[in-house]
Amino acid sequence: MRTRDSILSAIRAGLGGSRNDPAAIAAEAAELLAAPETIRPPLVAATRVDAFCEKVEALGVTLDRIGSIGEVPASVRRYLEDQRLSAEIAVESAALFRDLDWGEIRPRLAVAPDALAAVGLARHGIAESGSLVIHSCKETRILLALLPLHHIVVLRAANIVSHLEDYAALLVGHETSPRNAVLITGPSGTTDIEGSYVRGAHGPGFVHVILVVDA
Amino acid sequence: MTDASRPRVGLFVTCLVDAMRPEIGFAAIRLLEDAGCDVEVPTRQTCCGQPAYNSGDDVSTAAVARQVIAAFEPFDHLIVPSGSCAGTIQHGYPALLASDAEWGPRAARLAEKTHEIISYLVDIRNYTPGRLRLEGSATYHDSCAGLRELGIHDQPRRLLATVDSLEMRPLDGENVCCGFGGMFCVKYPAISNAIVDEKADAVERSGADMLLAGDLGCLMNMAGKLNRRGSKVRCFHTIEILAGGGDGPAIGEKS
Amino acid sequence: MTATTRPGFKARSDAALANSTLKTAIDRTAERKRAAALARFAEYEAARSRGSAIKDHVIANLDHYLEMFERNATASGAKVHWAATEAEACDIVIRLCREAGAKRVTRSKSMLGEEIGLPDALGSAGIERVETDLAEHIIQLAGEHPSHIIWPAMHRTREQVAELFNADHKPPPADDEAASMVQSARHVLREKFLSAGVGISGANFLIADTGATCTVTNEGNAELTTTPPRLHIVTAGIEKLVPSTSHAMALLRLLVRAATGSELTQYTTFHCGPKRPGDADGPQEMHIVLVDNGRSEMIANEFRDMLRCIRCGACMNHCVVYRQIGGHAYGGTYPGPMGAVLTPVFDGLAPSRDLPFACTMNGRCAEVCPVEIPLPMLLRSWRGRSWRAGLESEPMRTGLVAWAGLARRPSLYRMASGIGVRALRLLGRSGWIGSLPFAAGWTRHRDLPSPTGGTFMERYKAERGKRPEDRR
Numbered sequence: 006m007r008t009r010d011s012i013l014s015a016i017r018a019g020l021g022g023s024r025n026d027p028a029a030i031a032a033e034a035a036e037l038l039a040a041p042e043t044i045r046p047p048l049v050a051a052t053r054v055d056a057f058c059e060k061v062e063a064l065g066v067t068l069d070r071i072g073s074i075g076e077v078p079a080s081v082r083r084y085l086e087d088q089r090l091s092a093e094i095a096v097e098s099a100a101l102f103r104d105l106d107w108g109e110i111r112p113r114l115a116v117a118p119d120a121l122a123a124v125g126l127a128r129h130g131i132a133e134s135g136s137l138v139i140h141s142c143k144e145t146r147i148l149l150a151l152l153p154l155h156h157i158v159v160l161r162a163a164n165i166v167s168h169l170e171d172y173a174a175l176l177v178g179h180e181t182s183p184r185n186a187v188l189i190t191g192p193s194g195t196t197d198i199e200g201s202y203v204r205g206a207h208g209p210g211f212v213h214v215i216l217v218v219d220a
Numbered sequence: 221m222t223d224a225s226r227p228r229v230g231l232f233v234t235c236l237v238d239a240m241r242p243e244i245g246f247a248a249i250r251l252l253e254d255a256g257c258d259v260e261v262p263t264r265q266t267c268c269g270q271p272a273y274n275s276g277d278d279v280s281t282a283a284v285a286r287q288v289i290a291a292f293e294p295f296d297h298l299i300v301p302s303g304s305c306a307g308t309i310q311h312g313y314p315a316l317l318a319s320d321a322e323w324g325p326r327a328a329r330l331a332e333k334t335h336e337i338i339s340y341l342v343d344i345r346n347y348t349p350g351r352l353r354l355e356g357s358a359t360y361h362d363s364c365a366g367l368r369e370l371g372i373h374d375q376p377r378r379l380l381a382t383v384d385s386l387e388m389r390p391l392d393g394e395n396v397c398c399g400f401g402g403m404f405c406v407k408y409p410a411i412s413n414a415i416v417d418e419k420a421d422a423v424e425r426s427g428a429d430m431l432l433a434g435d436l437g438c439l440m441n442m443a444g445k446l447n448r449r450g451s452k453v454r455c456f457h458t459i460e461i462l463a464g465g466g467d468g469p470a471i472g473e474k475s
Numbered sequence: 476m477t478a479t480t481r482p483g484f485k486a487r488s489d490a491a492l493a494n495s496t497l498k499t500a501i502d503r504t505a506e507r508k509r510a511a512a513l514a515r516f517a518e519y520e521a522a523r524s525r526g527s528a529i530k531d532h533v534i535a536n537l538d539h540y541l542e543m544f545e546r547n548a549t550a551s552g553a554k555v556h557w558a559a560t561e562a563e564a565c566d567i568v569i570r571l572c573r574e575a576g577a578k579r580v581t582r583s584k585s586m587l588g589e590e591i592g593l594p595d596a597l598g599s600a601g602i603e604r605v606e607t608d609l610a611e612h613i614i615q616l617a618g619e620h621p622s623h624i625i626w627p628a629m630h631r632t633r634e635q636v637a638e639l640f641n642a643d644h645k646p647p648p649a650d651d652e653a654a655s656m657v658q659s660a661r662h663v664l665r666e667k668f669l670s671a672g673v674g675i676s677g678a679n680f681l682i683a684d685t686g687a688t689c690t691v692t693n694e695g696n697a698e699l700t701t702t703p704p705r706l707h708i709v710t711a712g713i714e715k716l717v718p719s720t721s722h723a724m725a726l727l728r729l730l731v732r733a734a735t736g737s738e739l740t741q742y743t744t745f746h747c748g749p750k751r752p753g754d755a756d757g758p759q760e761m762h763i764v765l766v767d768n769g770r771s772e773m774i775a776n777e778f779r780d781m782l783r784c785i786r787c788g789a790c791m792n793h794c795v796v797y798r799q800i801g802g803h804a805y806g807g808t809y810p811g812p813m814g815a816v817l818t819p820v821f822d823g824l825a826p827s828r829d830l831p832f833a834c835t836m837n838g839r840c841a842e843v844c845p846v847e848i849p850l851p852m853l854l855r856s857w858r859g860r861s862w863r864a865g866l867e868s869e870p871m872r873t874g875l876v877a878w879a880g881l882a883r884r885p886s887l888y889r890m891a892s893g894i895g896v897r898a899l900r901l902l903g904r905s906g907w908i909g910s911l912p913f914a915a916g917w918t919r920h921r922d923l924p925s926p927t928g929g930t931f932m933e934r935y936k937a938e939r940g941k942r943p944e945d946r947r
Contacts, residue, residue: 015771016771142754151695169721206660207665266882276867281879414492415835
């Protein structure tokens with residue numbers, strides 16, 4: 006504790022003078038978030054869903070819009086066939102997926118270190134940036150979003166928020182605020198060798214969004 | 221001010237122009253008079269103090285600054301044919317003398333009425349040169365202090381566009397430093413050389429006959445490098461061209 | 476270190492300038508990045524002012540936010556540690572690794588980790604360190620330190636990377652194209668991610684109101700580093716605090732655009748405590764080491780603005796000096812303009828006093844800084860300290876003082892400049908002077924134009940006499 010206290014007292018000595026009380030500090034911090042539209046780019050399309058789709062595709066993410074959760078297995082199958090991938094893939098143990106008829110797809114719960122493909126569920130989409138948000142929980146393994154070469158992500162259009170701050174607000178004081186919140190914005194990539202862009206650095210080289218636009 | 225329409229301006233010649241290329245000072249007088257100013261050259265001027273300022277010798281800089289302030293505060297404006305010196309007077313002096321009860325406010329007042337010549341001609345005097353003609357092509361380098369400390373970008377281009385038959389060519393990296401940096405170029409000559417070498421490449425790639433800029437320090441650096449490389453590009457201060465001096469000897473050419 | 480590294484910096488920068496491969500490597504990255512440089516949006520300038528106001532607000536209330544962070548991080552189940560110095564920080568990390576019985580640790584790129592010398596400390600402690608960021612993997616194989624804070628291996632061409640991979644990777648990459656080498660590193664590192672006992676990351680932000688730490692990567696290596704091991708250790712500077720996740724978002728927009736030209740990093744992750752009951756994966760323990768290392772001192776001095784720095788690297792990308800000599804020549808953890816401000820803080824001014832001077836004061840770094848740090852002004856402050864401490868060479872000091880004395884005596888100055896001009900005219904009869912002993916730094920590389928005649932002041936005095944219309 007001595008180090009802690011000596012750092013804090015060095016800071017206080019450096020700041021000197023009269024100090025604001027916590028309420029005043031909080032008010033000033035809130036003021037710094039005022040009029041967010043003046044400090045961020047507007048959405049690239051009129052609706053959240055359209056803006057999200059435009060952003061996601063610009064990032065090199067592929068997209069399939071479907072009308073209901075029931076169509077997820079068929080959409081996954083189409084993607085696997087297009088990519089000539091095996092039908093034996095890891096699927097997140099989400100309640101939403103459990104009752105689906107997966108047909109010839111043989112879902113497994115475990116994701117292998119060198120898995121080719123996995124199906125996961127995103128909590129949210131962010132229209133501003135085309136980000137998919139994964140939350141750690143009982144059902145969601147963070148590694149499922151990182152290990153496979155192809156990450157197939159199911160997202161409900163209703164869960165797309167407008168801007169980064171709108172998502173951030175969901176993390177405040179929320180009982181179920183997760184241990185890990187991962188914003189995935191396009192496939193894993195690197196420019197570490199001579200600045201040239203290569204996808205699939207450590208995480209997935211391909212991200213495919215199945216957007217469920219249900220009523 | 222004696223006559224609002226005819227401001228009385230003090231010309232700060234700069235130490236480099238004074239010693240190396242007085243033509244720039246005379247071009248400044250010609251343009252300022254043409255723009256309706258009464259021009260005077262106070263004799264109690266030497267240098268703006270930048271060599272000391274950039275070396276961290278604030279005491280010497282402040283002494284030089286007080287001398288400049290005293291010499292120029294009687295004028296309506298202080299005009300400088302250099303963005304770098306103007307930047308020192310406009311930003312450096314007030315910062316340096318901020319805690320001085322007497323000189324701080326005086327420095328701030330002088331900063332207010334100090335202008336780099338081209339921005340003064342365009343922004344304050346709304347000046348357009350008379351009919352000028354110069355055969356050939358030129359490219360323009362934005363000297364850093366003028367560009368970033370004073371926001372000089374469009375003004376020289378606007379004035380140069382009025383010169384008949386002068387083709388302005390784009391310069392790759394026009395806003396990238398030439399590597400002069402005052403004392404920097406003699407303290408770290410090898411690094412400075414590598415930077416100015418790239419600048420000379422870009423100038424030659426532009427295919428222009430002439431290189432123009434608004435600061436003699438940068439111009440001497442670039443002209444000296446171009447000449448060492450055997451380049452035929454001719455270098456002038458922008459105001460020399462605007463004052464009709466484009467037919468005369470360029471930097472380094474025998475008069 | 477010796478009291479003066481003047482030959483040190485000079486020697487390093489000369490070597491860098493003589494290394495044409497280095498220049499090729501820097502240029503190749505720079506060219507590719509030029510198109511993307513600093514993606515802006517219409518509201519960028521307002522966002523930039525707001526971003527720097529957020530950082531200023533945090534620094535002005537740093538004690539408050541540190542305590543708030545500590546409270547919330549502890550509530551999330553993380554353990555918060557405090558380190559005043561780099562040695563203390565390393566000791567804490569190594570003790571934690573030892574207590575966890577970890578033989579192998581994975582590390583996700585963190586400049587703070589480099590600053591405190593963690594890679595070497597882990598090595599000395601006999602703990603196997605696996606760098607997982609591709610560039611850090613490259614420099615680990617090369618036995619080097621980062622030369623850039625965003626592209627640590629910027630100084631290496633792809634051919635040089637291929638040499639390293641061919642020697643180390645089994646099997647070696649298919650060829651020396653970037654794509655093949657990335658594939659090879661993915662394969663080699665995959666198994667190491669999953670077998671590490673401890674994962675160490677830095678933090679781009681510490682979120683006071685949730686106690687979370689935030690990492691940003693494009694490769695996904697931070698998540699792979701922090702999820703599988705039993706322990707996740709975060710090392711972060713105390714200036715990384717932000718009030719809330721929303722404040723972090725406002726800064727993220729600036730950070731990523733300024734760093735790489737993208738709008739957002741591919742992986743932006745908030746880590747809040749260890750694995751929770753029932754969580755499908757995650758570390759059993761999370762430790763956060765808050766590092767001061769000179770920062771609390773900067774609050775009280777003229778370098779306080781530097782605490783706004785969000786480590787985007789834009790200043791070095793746009794620095795003409797950095798572009799010529801690369802990062803290693805700077806000799807500190809952080810290169811380029813921000814490094815030239817910070818290195819004297821960490822190492823002391825005497826051994827690093829070349830850095831604030833190795834700058835042309837062109838102002839481009841401040842122009843591109845997403846949090847409006849007046850870098851040239853801060854470098855000038857170091858120059859002032861250097862002068863006051865008498866660190867300048869004696870000839871330099873005497874010369875400058877003599878010049879300043881002249882500059883304050885106009886008539887004497889006129890006499891001296893008149894003589895100087897005439898002497899130069901004699902030397903430069905052709906219009907140019909090719910060699911000048913007392914200005915060898917100039918004439919070694921370029922010609923000096925000869926003065927065109929007498930001084931302006933002499934000629935003006937003479938001409939004024941001839942002008943009948945002269946009002947004076």
